[in-house]
C-alpha cells in the first residue's frame with residue numbers, strides 16, 4: 088500500500104496536467120487510469136488550443152435553426168430520439184444559458200482560463216519535449232453566407248474587449264492562407280491567436296512522462312473503487328491500495344459514475360462527436376484547423392492524416408455509435424477541400440462532458456472533504472487542461488489561485 092499527498096483519477100489531458108502541476112510543487116502524486124494515458128476523449132479531438140474562443144455554443148435562437156436540428160436537416164447536430172426525455176432538463180438549462188446576455192457573461196467568466204491556455208501549454212511542452220507538436224498558425228472559420236458572417240458582430244465586439252486580434256477575409260484572403268480550399272464560402276474569419284496540435288495523444292503522453300520523470304506514480308486501477316479510509320481516501324489499483332488526503336476527479340465524461348454513488352449529482356450532459364482521417368488528394372495540404380460553421384464540421388492536419396471531426400450528437404454516453412452525420416457532411420467537406428481516401432478503418436467516437444452553462448467545474452467537491460473536481464470541460468478540455476491543472480494545484484497547495492475559481496465552483500448547481 089502506498090500513501091501519497093494526492094491521487095488524480097483519470098489520465099486524460101485534464102488529469103495528466105493536474106498531476107504534473109502537483110508533482111512540480113513537490114507533492115507525491117499517483118495518477119490512476121483504467122486505460123492508457125490520454126487514449127479517450129483527449130485523443131480524438133480536433134486538437135485546437137482555443138486561446139481565442141469567446142462565445143460558447145448556443146441553443147438555436149431561431150425557429151428555422153430549431154427545425155433544422157429537430158428534423159435532422161443539417162449535418163451540424165444529431166440526436167437519438169430515445170434519449171430526448173433524459174436530456175430534456177439539460178437542454179432546457181442549456182437554452183436558458185443561451186440568451187445573448189448569458190452567453191456574454193459566460194465568455195467573460197471563462198476568459199481567464201482561455202487566456203492562460205496557450206502559455207500554460209507552452210510551459211509544459213517545453214519541459215516535456217513536446218513543443219514540436221504545437222502549431223501557432225491560428226484557426227480559420229468559414230461562413231457560407233453573408234448573413235451568418237454579419238451575425239458575428241457581438242463576437243467581434245467582445246474580441247476587441249478581450250484584446251483578441253482577428254482578420255475578416257473574403258475567399259481570396261482565405262485562399263492566401265489555405266490555397267487548397269475551394270471558394271465555396273462567402274466569408275472567413277482568421278483567429279491568429281489560436282494554436283493547434285498535430286497529435287493530442289502524444290502531447291498528453293509527453294506530459295505524463297514528465298510527471299513520471301519527476302517522481303509521479305502512474306497506476307492502473309478503477310476509480311470507482313474509491314472509498315473513505317480513516318480521515319482520507321483510498322483507491323484500489325493493480326499495484327495495491329493507495330491512500331491520500333486529497334483526491335482529484337478528472338474522469339471526463341465518466342465522472343458521474345464515481346460522483347453519483349457519493350451523492351454528488353451535477354448536471355453533466357454529453358455532446359458526442361466522431362472523427363475520421365483522410366488522405367489529401369495530390370499536393371493538397373492544410374496548415375491549420377478549418378471550421379465550416381454552417382455544416383458543423385472541422386478539418387485539421389494531424390500526423391494520422393486530415394482529421395475530420397463532427398459537431399454534437401445528443402445521445403446516451405454509452406449508446407452504440409451512429410455516425411450518420413458523415414453521410415450529410417461529406418459532400419460539403421469534399422467540395423471545400425480535396426479529401427482523398429480514408430486513412431483509417433474505424434470511426435472514432437468520443438463524448439464532450441458538458442455543463443449546460445458551458446463552464447467547467449474546478450474546485451472542491453460539495454460535502455466531501457479532500458475530494459476535488461476538474462470536470463466538464465466540454466468543447467475545450469484540450470485547451471483548458473493545463474490551466475485547470477494550475478488552478479487545482481493552487482487550491483490544493485493553499486496558495487492564491489492564479490484566477491478567481493468562484494465561477495467554476497460546483498455549488499452553482501446546488502439549490
Ligand SMILES: Cc1cc2nc3c(=O)[nH]c(=O)nc-3n(C[C@H](O)[C@H](O)[C@H](O)COP(=O)(O)OP(=O)(O)OC[C@H]3O[C@@H](n4cnc5c(N)ncnc54)[C@H](O)[C@@H]3O)c2cc1C
Nearest residue numbers: 097099101121128129132133135310339360467468469470
Ligand atoms: C469530436 C471532438 C472534438 C473536440 N475538439 C476539441 C478541440 O479542438 N479543442 C479542445 O480544447 N477540446 C476539444 N474537444 C474536447 C476535449 O477533447 C475534451 O474536453 C477533453 O479531452 C476532456 O479531457 P478529460 O481529461 O477531462 O477527459 P478524458 O480524456 O476522457 O480522460 C478521462 C480519463 O478517465 C479515465 N476513466 C474513466 N473512467 C474511469 C474509471 N472508472 N477508472 C479509471 N479511469 C477511468 C479514462 O480512461 C480517461 O483516460 C473535443 C471533443 C470531441 C469529442
